Amino acid sequence: MVELIAQANLVKISTLFQVLKYGAPVGRSVDLTRFDGYGELISELDQMFDFKGSLIDGSSGWQVTYMDDEGDMMLIGDYLWHEFQSMVQKLFICPKEEIDRLNPGSPNATSL
Numbered sequence: 001m002v003e004l005i006a007q008a009n010l011v012k013i014s015t016l017f018q019v020l021k022y023g024a025p026v027g028r029s030v031d032l033t034r035f036d037g038y039g040e041l042i043s044e045l046d047q048m049f050d051f052k053g054s055l056i057d058g059s060s061g062w063q064v065t066y067m068d069d070e071g072d073m074m075l076i077g078d079y080l081w082h083e084f085q086s087m088v089q090k091l092f093i094c095p096k097e098e099i100d101r102l103n104p105g106s107p108n109a110t111s112l
Helices: 002-013 038-048 081-087 096-102
Strands: 016-021 028-031 062-067 073-075 090-095
Touching: 028 038, 038 062, 062 096, 090 096
Parallel strands: 016 090
Antiparallel strands: 016 028, 062 073, 062 090
């Protein structure tokens, strides 16, 4: 019984992920189980980091990326929501120019 409780707590803990905004001294955390998809996640991040709607409509010049379970940087939206939830390790909000600098050969590539 104690082992089942410990496993349940581990599952609950693993739904919280750190979000780091490029240039910000401190990160935040989000619980992905609160969202039904990418739209809700981006809306929450937009509010959390005070983008005033520009992260949602794409006019901010910033892109949400994540580190997957293999340590690769990926753009959100390329996988189904439930697949993303099983792969994500950490979230990042980066200027689009920074993403292009890290991966100059392919602006639509998913691996950064």
